[in-house]
Amino acid sequence: MKSPIFYAIPGFILLVLLEAWYGYRKNKKYYRLNDTIANFSLGIGSQIAGVLSKVLLFGVYVYIYDHAAFFHLPKTWWSFALAFVLFDFLFYWAHRISHERNFFWGAHVVHHQSEEYNLSVALRQPWFHNLIAFFIFLPIPLLGFDPITFGLAAGLQTLYQFWIHTKAIGKMPKVFEYFFNTPSHHRVHHAINPKYIDKNHAGALMLWDRMFGTFKAEENPEEITYGITTQFKSWNPVWANVHYYHEMLVKMKQMNWKDKFRMILARPGWLPDYLGGFQPVQEVDTTVYKKFDADTTSLFRAYGAVQFIIALAGAIAYLDHFSALTTFYKWFFAGVVVISIMIIGAIFERKSWVVWAEVIRLMLVLAALNSYYYYWYSHWLTIVEAISAGAFAVFLVWFVISVSRYREDSELA
DSSP states (O other): OOOHHHHHHHHHHHHHHHHHHHHHHTTOOOOOHHHHHHHHHHHHHHHHHHHHHHHHHHHHHHHHHHHTOSOOOOOSHHHHHHHHHHHHHHHHHHHHHHHHSHHHHHHHGGGGOOSSOSHHHHTOOOSSHHHHHGGGGTHHHHTTOOHHHHHHHHHHHHHHTTTTSOSSOOOOOHHHHHHBOOHHHHHHHHBOSGGGTTOOOOSSBTHHHHHHTOOOOOOOGGGOOBSOSSOOOOOOHHHHHHHHHHHHHHHHTTSOHHHHHHHHTSOTTOOOGGGTSOOOOOOOOTTTOOOOOOOOOHHHHHHHHHHHHHHHHHHHHHHHTGGGSOHHHHHHHHHHHHHHHHHHHHHHHTOTTHHHHHHHHHHHHHHHHHHHHHHHOOTTHHHHHHHHHHHHHHHHHHHHHHHHHHHHHHHHO
16 A cells, blocks of 8 residues: 555645746745755655655554554544554654754754745655654554554645745634644744744644643744854755765764763754863854755756656656565665755755766666666667657756856856
8 A cells, every 4th residue: 555645745846846936926036946855755755755664664563563553443433543643643752853853853953954845845755754753652563553544544634735945825713723733833843043943843733732842832933044053065965964974973983981881862953061061052153144045057957857847757656656566676766766866965955976876877777777677678678769769868968067157157146
């Protein structure tokens, strides 16, 4: 059974386009191409990581449900509603721990790296967080909620959180704002202004933050700065998932063994006294603060956008046919997609190594596409090979011209 998120992908794309169009009409720049592609890339990687780890996590859930559950609840509307509320409650604690402990924040930080706040940010998801936070949700099978009910409740709660990632919607009616998470509440959660740090961890129900002292109302949305306190200056989705752990290791090299272990579950910002002690979040100096960006030529941007659309289509096809693929092809195609989105990010970062990396990637994609077609439809293979080889040649020429134009512009500047 496919995830409800998979079926929602076309809706996500449509709503992102509508929000971008609305911002354009209102003369508000909600989106930047490079940031949006980075958000989608991380969403693609998250879905691929999800299907690859699904067998393990789903297997653990089913085993606990079959062998350790206190009882088995019937499949009714009230058991689904109860599962939704329980999942949302546990999500609050998983989310809160992910902000308050380094090991978990290292995975969750991915979702907060964007310096924009729009619907595409909802798709910016970590790749490994489910693996390290899954244990928090184990009370659900123990209490007898069957796997399908759990999956539907988790999917619905996840879908709910999509629409709250926007600046286009102001405050909702007071009663709704009191009980439910809204764009206003979630803008607070994504802010790096000190007064908003580690507030509003709710998924769908705002009651948990109000009950456990982490609620904060939005004061002035125009003053909010988004992102993370140490600016993440990259469009690389792989680096986005590991950079915080790398920073932790660099700091831990300077610590004694006791503090190395303490660092793992310390709060973000913690350092031992001999390294300066706890580092509080500082106010953002808006007079000098600039969002991360990297200028490229319009030809380069267009090339990167087209390659991303192809990668997105490939990822959707991969997810759609995942259950029918052999183990080799599951990992092979996953690798092709991840390499593609990583190199596309490098194109927007103007990395020097991207010149040869993109040529290799194009050849890899050519091999993957023909391999995929042969795997499913061996007839007409020669025609498909000719068409894909022609596309490879067009993209190679386009890329070479883009690099050449960019270098000419750089020299003139």
